[in-house]
Amino acid sequence: MMQVDLDPRTALPFPQAALPILRNTQLRKNVAHATDVIQAKRARLVAEKTDWQALRNAAAAIKDDVLGHLDRYLVEFEARCTAAGGHVHWASDAAEARSIIVEILRTEKATEAIKIKTMTSAEIQLNPALEAAGIKAVETDLAELILQLGEDEPSHIVAPALHVNRSQVREIFARRMGRTDLTDDPQALTAAARSYLRRKFLSVDTAICGANFMVAETGAVTIVESEGNGRMCLTLPRTLIALAGIEKLVPIFRDLEVMLQVLARSATGERMNPYTSLWTGVTPGDGPQNFHVVLLDNGRSSILARHTERQTLRCIRCAACQNTCPVYRQTGGHAYGSVYGGPIGAILTPQLMHMDHAQSLPYASSLCAACYEVCPVKINIPEVLIELRAQVVDRERKQAARAFDLMYIGMRVANSIFASAWRFRLAQRLGRIGLRLFTKKDGWIHALPSLGARWTMTRDLRGLPDQTFRDWWASRPKDRV
Amino acid sequence: MSDARQQILDRIRRATSGGSVTEHPDLPRNYIRHGSLDKSGRLNLMVERLQEYDADVVECAPDDLPACMADRLHSSGKNRFVVPPGLPAEWLASGFDWKLDRGLTHAEIEACDGVVTASFAGVADSGTIVLHHSASEGRRVLTLLPDWHLCILRTSQIVETLPEYFDLCPLPPTLATYISGPSATADIEMTRIKGVHGPRFLHVILVRDDA
Numbered sequence: 001m002m003q004v005d006l007d008p009r010t011a012l013p014f015p016q017a018a019l020p021i022l023r024n025t026q027l028r029k030n031v032a033h034a035t036d037v038i039q040a041k042r043a044r045l046v047a048e049k050t051d052w053q054a055l056r057n058a059a060a061a062i063k064d065d066v067l068g069h070l071d072r073y074l075v076e077f078e079a080r081c082t083a084a085g086g087h088v089h090w091a092s093d094a095a096e097a098r099s100i101i102v103e104i105l106r107t108e109k110a111t112e113a114i115k116i117k118t119m120t121s122a123e124i125q126l127n128p129a130l131e132a133a134g135i136k137a138v139e140t141d142l143a144e145l146i147l148q149l150g151e152d153e154p155s156h157i158v159a160p161a162l163h164v165n166r167s168q169v170r171e172i173f174a175r176r177m178g179r180t181d182l183t184d185d186p187q188a189l190t191a192a193a194r195s196y197l198r199r200k201f202l203s204v205d206t207a208i209c210g211a212n213f214m215v216a217e218t219g220a221v222t223i224v225e226s227e228g229n230g231r232m233c234l235t236l237p238r239t240l241i242a243l244a245g246i247e248k249l250v251p252i253f254r255d256l257e258v259m260l261q262v263l264a265r266s267a268t269g270e271r272m273n274p275y276t277s278l279w280t281g282v283t284p285g286d287g288p289q290n291f292h293v294v295l296l297d298n299g300r301s302s303i304l305a306r307h308t309e310r311q312t313l314r315c316i317r318c319a320a321c322q323n324t325c326p327v328y329r330q331t332g333g334h335a336y337g338s339v340y341g342g343p344i345g346a347i348l349t350p351q352l353m354h355m356d357h358a359q360s361l362p363y364a365s366s367l368c369a370a371c372y373e374v375c376p377v378k379i380n381i382p383e384v385l386i387e388l389r390a391q392v393v394d395r396e397r398k399q400a401a402r403a404f405d406l407m408y409i410g411m412r413v414a415n416s417i418f419a420s421a422w423r424f425r426l427a428q429r430l431g432r433i434g435l436r437l438f439t440k441k442d443g444w445i446h447a448l449p450s451l452g453a454r455w456t457m458t459r460d461l462r463g464l465p466d467q468t469f470r471d472w473w474a475s476r477p478k479d480r481v
Numbered sequence: 482m483s484d485a486r487q488q489i490l491d492r493i494r495r496a497t498s499g500g501s502v503t504e505h506p507d508l509p510r511n512y513i514r515h516g517s518l519d520k521s522g523r524l525n526l527m528v529e530r531l532q533e534y535d536a537d538v539v540e541c542a543p544d545d546l547p548a549c550m551a552d553r554l555h556s557s558g559k560n561r562f563v564v565p566p567g568l569p570a571e572w573l574a575s576g577f578d579w580k581l582d583r584g585l586t587h588a589e590i591e592a593c594d595g596v597v598t599a600s601f602a603g604v605a606d607s608g609t610i611v612l613h614h615s616a617s618e619g620r621r622v623l624t625l626l627p628d629w630h631l632c633i634l635r636t637s638q639i640v641e642t643l644p645e646y647f648d649l650c651p652l653p654p655t656l657a658t659y660i661s662g663p664s665a666t667a668d669i670e671m672t673r674i675k676g677v678h679g680p681r682f683l684h685v686i687l688v689r690d691d692a
Contacts, residue, residue, distance in 0.1 A: 228679025305496035
């Protein structure tokens with residue numbers, strides 16, 4: 001197994017991290033198959049929805065309203081949830097969130113905690129912190145269980161183990177569950193997970209979940225899922241801790257009529273996911289009697305402050321952008337060096353890192369805008385990518401070392417050439433002479449030296465024509481317009 | 482901790498001050514609220530969607546409900562059923578081991594073969610069964626641990642679209658579960674497998690009370 005690093009502070013830049021993956025044909029086959037299947041299902045169900053664009057507009061407007069009045073909605077949610085018997089905690093960063101959760105579990109004298117898949121907990125690297133505190137985290141989503149037992153990392157927001165195939169799952173279960181009797185039939189593998197987890201559900205008293213939506217008006221929290229592991233974790237334990245980014249709110253209960261319709265179709269290509277759970281604080285006699293919500297900032301409020309980038313926080317984590325992205329479809333999620341891969345990860349990760357890390361991610365895109373087209377909350381990802389590229393360049397320009405960087409020297413020269421007509425004409429003439437050295441008989445340039453090699457490494461360049469447009473314009477017969 | 486609260490709220494207020502954003506009541510909501518099907522079209526769609534999820538669906542007249550239930554229970558081959566306390570006593574056919582949920586333990590519920598409940602609403606467009614966990618719908622754990630769920634849905638409770646269900650809730654529920662087909666996963670190579678953790682078998686009796 002390859003070493004996968006999803007900590008943006010230490011992960012390799014995208015081009016380096018992608019290289020070994022591009023050579024892994026099995027992984028690429030697994031990713032292509034999975035994303036093809038989800039995309040086809042999504043396309044079919046979106047097509048049958050005649051009001052799809054109206055739903056997208058409403059979903060985007062609901063999230064914009066949340067973001068524009070986030071302080072008010074958070075305080076409202078806190079008041080409602082508290083009134084219903086829940087405890088609301090606030091965490092400025094990942095370390096604070098981890099210590100709040102560990103502290104709650106210590107008070108509960110917990111040695112184990114069952115978990116519903118939550119990308120936010122992966123974002124704050126909760127499991128290693130629990131382990132260090134002597135608390136065993138048990139992932140209960142089938143995909144997360146496969147990854148946990150296989151000591152692997154998530155590569156997709158909705159289907160985190162889509163890079164693993166059935167025979168790899170069989171091998172992991174045989175090794176870690178001692179189930180050498182299993183075939184690679186998905187039915188048998190799923191049944192093995194069911195019996196493995198059943199005991200955990202009935203015996204572990206504390207659970208950790210994320211949140212798909214939090215309703216400010218009522219203080220309710222919503223989880224959407226397919227397997228029922230979510231319902232188990234939300235219902236059976238004595239204590240439940242929900243970890244949620246501050247942007248996960250909707251203003252009123254009725255907003256869910258929009259969000260649930262767009263989420264299921266975008267995420268798994270279903271009209272509705274099999275199970276949606278909604279609960280409000282604590283209900284006597286039904287479900288956990290201790291309920292905690294940890295509201296996580298961890299860089300989100302700084303994204304909120306920026307005009308173009310704010311839309312990043314509309315994201316409802318459906319992964320439709322990952323499934324459709326021509327880059328993600330080749331590399332899978334691990335190349336992004338973050339739990340958030342694909343187009344949304346390329347804009348979210350560097351921003352969560354305050355642009356100090358993951359600076360290669362805004363370039364991991366062809367700007368084809370397929371992600372924008374499928375996004376159920378209409379995040380203009382290409383627009384944000386370009387804005388972030390500009391920020392990366394602005395930062396680099398200020399670095400002293402860049403004064404001697406060939407690319408930056410080239411850009412400064414280009415700037416001066418394009419600023420004056422005679423310099424441009426001269427450069428054209430010199431360029432034509434210079435490039436002639438590299439132009440082959442077929443009229444194409446197959447190899448260039450130095451920086452130019454980065455272009456010709458993967459594609460050919462047509463040689464410059466003998467006559468430029470300007471030359472032709474100057475020499476055209478004057479009697480014709 | 483309260484420090485973090487103040488810091489986060491301060492940062493948010495600095496970030497959002499001065500921006501003019503649409504107030505909530507003015508949001509664009511020109512998506513489809515109301516369906517276009519008549520009563521029988523709605524019912525047919527609900528049946529079709531439920532069957533797509535491999536749910537077993539039968540219809541009956543209100544007077545026939547106890548007999549219809551007894552028939553479903555018999556053909557299940559199961560014997561011990563747990564029921565919420567608010568289910569009408571006349572629904573509980575004789576010849577079965579009924580466990581009335583008055584604070585049963587998880588182990589006692591787990592030991593039951595199946596569960597029988599009423600429901601709050603049905604959404605035809607997505608084949609969704611809505612539980613608000615009232616006295617006749619049961620605590621959440623009741624419809625979770627047993628492997629077999631028989632759900633009674635009156636046809637007058639069926640709406641066509643999801644927004645129509647939200648219209649039924651002037652007072653938002655504090656607890657709700659929306660069930661759209663039995664527990665399933667596609668985590669291994671996108672192959673859909675039924676029955677991971679929730680009930681593997683979903684049976685629905687549609688009671689034609691608005692005929």
